[in-house]
Amino acid sequence: MKIGVIGAGATGLTAASDLVRDGHEVTVLEGADELGGLAGSLTVQGTPLERYYHHVFRTDRDVIGLVEELGLAEKLRFHKTTTGIYHDGVMHDFSTPADMLRFPPLSLLERIRFGASSAALKAIRRGERLGDRRALAWVRRWAGRRATEVIWEPLLIGKFGARAPEISMAWLWARVHFRTFELGYLDGGFDQVYTGLLRSVQEHGGKVEFGKRLASIAQPDPAGPVEVRTEDGARYEYDKVLVTVPQPAFAQATGAPADDVLHRNEYLGATCFVLECDRSVIPYYWLNVNDPASPFLAVVEHTRLVPPAEYGGRHVVYVGNYVPRDDWRFTTDPAELLEQYVPWLRRLNPDFDLSWVQDWHFSRAPFAQPVVTPEYRASIPPHETSMPGVVLATMSQVYPQDRGQNYAVAMARRVVQQYFR
Ligand SMILES: Cc1cc2nc3c(=O)[nH]c(=O)nc-3n(C[C@H](O)[C@H](O)[C@H](O)COP(=O)(O)OP(=O)(O)OC[C@H]3O[C@@H](n4cnc5c(N)ncnc54)[C@H](O)[C@@H]3O)c2cc1C
Numbered sequence: 379m380k381i382g383v384i385g386a387g388a389t390g391l392t393a394a395s396d397l398v399r400d401g402h403e404v405t406v407l408e409g410a411d412e413l414g415g416l417a418g419s420l421t422v423q424g425t426p427l428e429r430y431y432h433h434v435f436r437t438d439r440d441v442i443g444l445v446e447e448l449g450l451a452e453k454l455r456f457h458k459t460t461t462g463i464y465h466d467g468v469m470h471d472f473s474t475p476a477d478m479l480r481f482p483p484l485s486l487l488e489r490i491r492f493g494a495s496s497a498a499l500k501a502i503r504r505g506e507r508l509g510d511r512r513a514l515a516w517v518r519r520w521a522g523r524r525a526t527e528v529i530w531e532p533l534l535i536g537k538f539g540a541r542a543p544e545i546s547m548a549w550l551w552a553r554v555h556f557r558t559f560e561l562g563y564l565d566g567g568f569d570q571v572y573t574g575l576l577r578s579v580q581e582h583g584g585k586v587e588f589g590k591r592l593a594s595i596a597q598p599d600p601a602g603p604v605e606v607r608t609e610d611g612a613r614y615e616y617d618k619v620l621v622t623v624p625q626p627a628f629a630q631a632t633g634a635p636a637d638d639v640l641h642r643n644e645y646l647g648a649t650c651f652v653l654e655c656d657r658s659v660i661p662y663y664w665l666n667v668n669d670p671a672s673p674f675l676a677v678v679e680h681t682r683l684v685p686p687a688e689y690g691g692r693h694v695v696y697v698g699n700y701v702p703r704d705d706w707r708f709t710t711d712p713a714e715l716l717e718q719y720v721p722w723l724r725r726l727n728p729d730f731d732l733s734w735v736q737d738w739h740f741s742r743a744p745f746a747q748p749v750v751t752p753e754y755r756a757s758i759p760p761h762e763t764s765m766p767g768v769v770l771a772t773m774s775q776v777y778p779q780d781r782g783q784n785y786a787v788a789m790a791r792r793v794v795q796q797y798f799r
Pocket residue numbers: 384385386387388389390407408409410413414415416417430431432433434590591592593622623624627648650698743746772773781782783784786
């Protein structure tokens with residue numbers, strides 16, 4: 379078959395690589411001028427680095443399997459990492475169950491209750507059954523009022539802003555349930571996965587075209603070809619098309635009316651700085667900033683996972699956020715935004731100074747995190763679309779797990795098996 383794949387992120391590239399190996403004639407049309415989508419990379423002192431902090435868990439079997447297939451297994455190393463929580467002006471260790479049981483902002487009884495409810499989330503196997511409950515109500519009941527105020531509520535507000543009270547317990551369950559203490563990172567960056575997939579597609583005769591933003595997709599005759607147009611005016615015809623772009627981009631390209639189910643699920647955007655510093659900024663790999671007044675959600679010092687020597691001695695620090703697309707943190711000029719973050723970075727490290735930052739990069743993604751409410755599950759579109767030749771495999775269909783490279787790879791493989799063989 380002649381197959382078009384729209385989007386060269388984890389889903390599109392995994393699918394394209396499997397499809398060319400099945401003998402199909404495949405073209406990937408990617409809107410941006412680089413690979414990898416949300417898992418795409420920039421370079422820091424010559425080494426590829428993800429635009430947004432990325433690691434994998436030991437439970438991420440599908441992406442680990444792909445890493446092995448690409449011959450990269452030796453580079454995937456799991457690390458014991460350190461996590462902190464900034465609460466009420468103080469940073470607290472939150473790396474191990476023992477740290478959690480010592481966590482000073484909670485009383486002994488509150489810590490025990492928090493520990494027991496977290497253990498229950500680890501033990502519950504079918505967390506999608508909690509899909510109808512709201513996460514904040516669930517944790518208030520089982521983890522207690524104080525643990526909710528200090529830990530869960532700031533995390534949910536940091537991630538989902540004003541939508542936090544609506545978030546489904548299935549989402550929070552998945553975040554806790556599948557998490558492992560050790561985090562995996564690919565020495566040299568996950569970019570190697572995406573360049574490896576690109577190579578596999580090209581070696582089997584497939585093509586990847588960049589700068590090809592999907593404008594419209596239609597199949598006028600259900601037995602005929604699928605017509606794809608891109609914003610640069612190009613027109614393509616395929617026997618079948620796999621669409622992996624965010625759901626709103628697909629909805630728009632099909633011309634679906636505003637009340638169509640395709641328009642129902644909402645996404646937040648993400649913004650992220652990569653600061654190349656001449657010294658360390660925080661004493662943790664991951665710091666949750668549990669203060670609703672903070673303009674950012676988390677600071678991730680990547681070079682506490684991978685040594686600074688990998689990046690020419692630079693200490694790599696991410697400062698990240700999930701925000702609506704009309705939020706000031708999404709629309710403000712990045713240089714100005716960085717200035718606005720400085721007072722908050724100083725709260726985490728009183729000595730912090732912009733002169734520590736030797737270089738910085740800023741990334742902005744409009745569709746980065748679906749807003750998973752109790753109603754969400756009912757609005758997830760099926761992979762089959764109204765056009766028999768068009769299959770949809772997009773991040774919003776990953777449920778109840780939170781989106782991630784692992785689930786992108788798993789979905790791509792499932793969809794290829796089910797709809798293209
Ligand atoms: C801040 C942040 C942190 C994350 N951390 C982790 C982590 O630690 N571990 C982990 O495994 N995952 C993490 N993820 C999630 C992971 O990056 C995604 O789940 C995964 O990359 C999704 O892949 P995808 O191919 O489904 O979607 P995308 O990456 O969104 O790929 C879609 C592709 O379609 C392209 N596209 C969009 N619109 C159009 C259009 N109109 N026409 C043509 N092309 C278009 C995009 O440019 C993109 O290349 C993180 C994500 C974010 C935002």
